[in-house]
Amino acid sequence: MTSARPIDLPTLSTLEEEAVALTRELIRIDSVNTGVAETIGDGETRAALFVRERLAEVGIESELVEPRPGRASVVARLRGSDPGRGALVVHAHLDVVPVEGQEWEHDPFGAEVRDGWLYGRGAVDMKNFAGTILAVARHFAREGIVPERDLILAFLADEEAGGVWGAGWLVENRPDLFEGATEALSEVGGFSVPLGDGRRAYLAATGEKGVAWATLTARGRAGHGSRPTTDNPVVRLSQAVAALGAHRFPLVRTEAVQAFLLAFGAARGLAFDDATLEADVEQLGFVSSLVGASLRNTATPTVLFAGGKTNIIPAEASARLDIRVLPGQDDRLRDELRRVVGDDIDVRWGRWWSATEAHVDAPLLGILQSAIDAEDPGALVVPYLLPASTDNKHFARLGIAGYGFVPLRVPDDFDVFGQFHAADERVPVSALEFSARATERILRTA
Template identity: 75%
Template sequence: MTDLALLETEAVAFIRDLIRIDSVNTGVAETIGDGETRAARYVQERLEDAGYATAFIETRPGRGNVVARLKGSDRDAGALVLHAHLDVVPVVEDDWTHPPFAAEIHDGFLYGRGAVDMKNFAGVLLAVARALRREGVVPRRDLVFAFFADEEAGGVWGARWLVRNRPDLFARATEALSEVGGFSVPIGDDRRGYLVATSEKGVAWATLTARGRAGHGSRPTLDNAVVRLTDAVSAIGRHSFPVVRTPAVQRFFDIVGRERGLAFGDADLDADLEQLGFVSSLIGASLRNTATPTVLEAGGKTNIIPAEATARLDLRVLPGQDEALREELERIAGDDVEIAWGRWWSATEAPIDVPLLDDLQHAVDIEDPGGIVVPYLLPASTDNKHLASLGIRGYGFVPLRVPDGFDVFGEFHAADERVPVDALRFSARATWRILRAQ
C-alpha cells in the first residue's frame, strides 16, 4: 500500500530545500555561481539513497545535471523522460514581500523563486522516484528522471549539451513530460480544465540593421539610419500576424467551447477569448506568430548622426511556420533594412491522441473527478525542444489543482512567486498515479 502521506511530505520538503539553494541563472557565465551544481548534488544524493544509479554531469563549473533510470519490464517499450530544470531566473529582492530563497509558507502558500518554475516539479519527481523504489515498482517501460541546468538561458549547458554529448542517457526514449501545463483553469460549471502542452512555439532571434550617412546633428539628412530603423521597427511592432488554428489550439477550442457554449469562430474569436478571463492571454498568444522588438542600438553622442542603427527581435514561431514568418517579416521590414537571422529553434508538435494523455486523464479523474485534460499550444519554449532532436515527443504537464482565480502561468518569473501547498500535495499524488500507469 502506497504511503501517500510520506510521498506528500517528502515532496514539499524537497521543494522547499531546492528553493533554498540559490541557483539563479543570469545567462552570463561570469556571474553564475555553483547553485545548479549544488541543487543537482542534492537530487543525486537522495536518488542514490533510494537505490538509483545516477549520472552526474557538470558541463562546466557550476552547471550540474543529474539523470537516473528506473528500468521497466518491457525492453521494447519506449522510455518516458520526466524532466525538470534546477536553475531559476534572477530576482530583485526589494520587489518581494517574502524572501525569495527562504521557502516560507504563509496563509497556505509556499513563496520562493522556483515555486512554480520549476523546483516544484523537481521536488515532486524526486519524491515520486524515491516512492517507486521504496514500493518496489517495476514499470512497463523505462522511466528516465532528468534534472537539467541552464533551461532559463536556452539549455546550452543543460538539456542541449546532454542531447548532443550524452544521447545514451535517453536511449529508447519516445516521450517526455515536463513544464508548462498541468495547472487547473476554470472552464465553467465548477469544472476545471488541466492544460497539457502538446505543442510549443519555436524561439528565434533576428537583428535588423539600417545604414545611412554619418554626419553632424545640426545638418539633418534624409539618409538617416535611425529613421530607417525606427520606421521598420514601428511597422513590425504594429503588425498582427494571421491566426493559425494548429491542432492543439483547435482541440482546446473544441473542448472548452463545448463546456462554455462558445463557438470560437473567426468573427467572434476575440470576444469569445475574453470570456476565459486570465486564460485568454495565454491562449491568445498561441494563435499567431509574433515578432517583438526588444533591443535598440544606435549612436553614442547626441550631436552625431550615426552611420548604423540596429534592433533585435524576439520571434515566437508556430509549428510549420518558419519560412512563412521569415518571408512576412522581410516584407514588413521593407528594403531599407537588412535582416540577419540568429538562433532558431523550431516549434515542437506532439500527437494529441496518445495513451499518455489517457494516463493524465485517469490521474485527474481520481484526484479531481470531473476535471478535464485539455490540450493547448504553449506560446513559450521548454527543454522539450532539445529532446525533440532525438525524436522524443514532449508534453507539458505538471499537475496542480489551484483555486479558480489563481493564475499559475502568471507566477512564472514574477516577484513573490508562490504556489498553494495543497496544490503541491495534489501534484505529488497525481504524478505518482501517472507514473504508476506506465
Template identity: 70%
Template sequence: MPDPTPSALEIEALELIRALIRIESVNTGKADTIGDGETQAALFVQEKLTEVGYETVLEEPRPGRASLVARLPGRDPDAGALVVHAHLDVVPVAEEDWTYPPFGAEIHDGILYGRGAVDMKNYAGTILAIARAFKRDGVIPRRDLIFAFFADEEAGGVWGANWLVNHRPELFAGATEAISEVGGFSIPLGDDRRAYLVATAEKGVTSATVTARGHAAHGSRPTIDNAVVRLSRAVAQIGDHDFPVVHTPALGRFLEVYTQETGAVFRDAALEEDLEALGFAGSLIAATTRTTVSPTVLTAGSKTNVIPAEASARLDIRTLPGQDGTFRDVIESVAGDDITVKWDHWIEAIDAPIDAPLIDVLQDAISTEDSDGLVVPYLLPASTDNKHLARLGIRGYGFVPLRVPADFDVFGEFHAADERIPVDSLHFSTRVTARILRDA
C-alpha cells in the first residue's frame, strides 16, 4: 500500500488545483459575457512553467481567450510526442445551488469542492505540478511531452484547441497521441475490485433545427395545419426513435471484460436494461451503444390566442463512429415529409485503437497503485478537445486517473452543483499520472 502521507508532488498538485479553481475562468459561450478568466489562468500556468525553465507559447486570439503550450523533450527521438492537455475554462454556476463557494476551492471532510474540481482543473493542476517536477528533477520522459492548456473547450474549442490546430499546428509537430479527459475514473467491477475507464473513442456531435409551417390564425378557430401540432408530432417521433445498437470496438471490449469478470449477460434486445445492473456506470455506457437524438429546445408562438405560422425545435445529435453516412436520412425520414430539417456543422466521431501500447502503460501505472484494477476501454458519448487534435492525425485517449469510492459517480460531477472530488483521489491521480507521463 502507498504511504498515506502525501508526497511533496501531491501537495504541490493539490495547491495548484485549488489556485486554478479560484480563478473564475467561466465560459458562458457568449462573447459579451466572458471576462478574462481564461487568460488569467493561462498566465498563471505560464508563470509556474517559466519559473522552472520552460519556454512557453501563449496565444490569445480574442481578449481573455488564451491558451498555453510547452514542450519537454524525451529521450527517444523516434517516438511520437504525447500531447497532455487540459482546458482552463469552466461552465457557469448558479451560486445559490452550492453548499460551499463554487470558486472557493474549500476542503471539507476530505472532499475538495469547486467548479473545475472534476472538469477539469484537477487535471490541469496535476499535469502542471508534474511538468514542474520533471523539469526541476531532470526527469527525461521516454517521448516528448507537449503540455497544452486550452481555452474555450466548454463552447466547442473555437478559440482554444480548434484555433491552435488551424493557426499553430507546428506546436504539435511530431505528436501521435494525446491524453486528457474524460476517463480514468474508477467504477465497480465486483468483489471490491475496480475498473478504470479509458475513452478510446468519442461520439460525433451535431445539432439541427426541425421546423413545421402552417398558416397563422385566431386561436378560436383550429386549423388542420397547426404548426405547433405538426411539430409536436414530429418531435415525439424523433424522440421515440431508437437507432440500432452497434458493437463498436470500445463497447465490444467493455462488454467482454464485464462478462468475463462478473458473469453479466448483455443482450442487444435489452442492452440498456442489462446495463442498469451496473448502477450509475451502466447509464453512461448505455449512452454509447447507439446514435442518439435529444430534442432540447422548442420555439413557437408568443400569444395564447394566436396560432403561429411556424414552430421549431432544436435537436442534440450524437453519432457513433462510422454512422456519418446514414443518420441524417434517418432523422429526416422519421420527422416526416412536411417537416424541414436544417443541419448545423457536424464534428465527426473519433476512434483510437483499443490495443495501443499506451493502454498497456495506463494499465501498468494503475496496477502499481491498485493491483486488482483493470483498465477498460469505453466510448465517450460527449466531446473533448481530442476531436480537434485528431485533425492533425493525433489519436486521442481520455484518462484522468481517479480512484474513488464505489458509489461515487465521477461523470455525474461534470457541470453539477457542488462539483467535488475526494482529496485522496487527487493524490492517487498525481502518482498515477506521473508514472504514465514518465513511461508513455
C-alpha cells in the first residue's frame, strides 16, 4: 500500500461520481435542525446511519454516538503512514436549517440536477462536503491508499444550533475520539472568488469570529399609559438599542484579515489604508459583505420584548443581542458595549464561544495551495477571517487548530456564501467533481 501513487482516470471518474451521488443521497435525508428539541425528528440519526453503512461497505470501522434520540454523529479514524504526526480532523455536519417560510422552486430534499446544477438543502451547507469526505474515504479503502497522517472523519449533528449535541458533546464527553489531533478541516471556505487579475482566489478560513448572546433589560415603575413617567423602560430600552445600532466598533486588522488584504490589494491595486479600508473593501463585489463583517466586533439587536397591553406602561423591557467578536476582543467588547448602552441598562450575558485563530502560514496552507495548483494553475489560496462560527470552535477547546476549506471552483459571479440558508440552495455539479479531486489530494498528502 502507498500514499503517493496518482489516481488513474477510471478511478478518478468513480471518485467524482460517488461524491455527487452520495451528496444527493444525503440531501434526500430530511435532517432539518429547528433548534427546538420537540420539533427535531430523527433525520440526523438516519443520515449518520447512512454514513456508517457506506463506510462499512468498504471495511472502514466507525463509531456512532447518539447522546439524545435522533441526534447521532459518526466518527472514523483512518490510520496514516506516519503515526508520529498529529492527526487531522475532517468534519462535516449532517444537519441543515429549515426551509419553511422560503419560496423554493425545486424540492429542497429532492436533490434535483437541472442544467448542471444540484439543488437542495445542504448542497453547500454542508452535505456536499459530507458526501465528498465519504467518497474519498471509500476511494482510499478500495485502492489501498494510506494517507500520510491519521485522518479522523467526523460526521456531526447539531452544528446549525451551536453543536451542543454534536461536536460540543463529543469534545466534552468523548475526547478520546480525537486523541492526537492537532488540526481540523471543514467549512467555511475553499470556494473560488475572482481575484481581479484574471485568476481565482480560494478563501481559506484561518480564524472565526466568536459568537455570544446577551440580553439588555430596562426596569421602571409600571403605570397607566395616560400618565407618562420619566423612567419608562420601553423608552430607555429603545434609546439603548438605538445607540447600539448606531455605534461602530473600532476597525481591527487581525492576522487573517491582514493576509487577505495583502493578497487582494496586490491583485486589485488597492491600498486598504485605514482611512479608505471599508471603501476599498466595497469594491470587492459580493466578497465585500463577507470580508467587511470581519473588520469589527458587532452587536446586533434581534429580538424585543415589552409590555402586553397598550394602555399599561410595563415595568420591564428587554432586547436580545447577537454578538460576533474578533479574536482576543472578548473583554474589550464587553466593556465597550456596557459604555454604549449606559449604566441604567442591565446587561445579562448568555452563551459565549470565543473566536478561534489558527496560523496563516501553517504547512497545511501549502498543502491546500498544492491541491488547488493541480486543478486550477495560477490560482491562489488566500487566508481570511470567517465572520460566523463553525464546529471548529468546539475542537479548539482540545487545542485543535481549525481551518475552513471545502474546495469548490465556481463561476466568478456565483456567491457560494450567499447560498448558505437560502432558498433554492444550489451548487454546480462540476464544482462537486472538482471538490472530490482536490479533497482527495489534500487528505492523501496532508
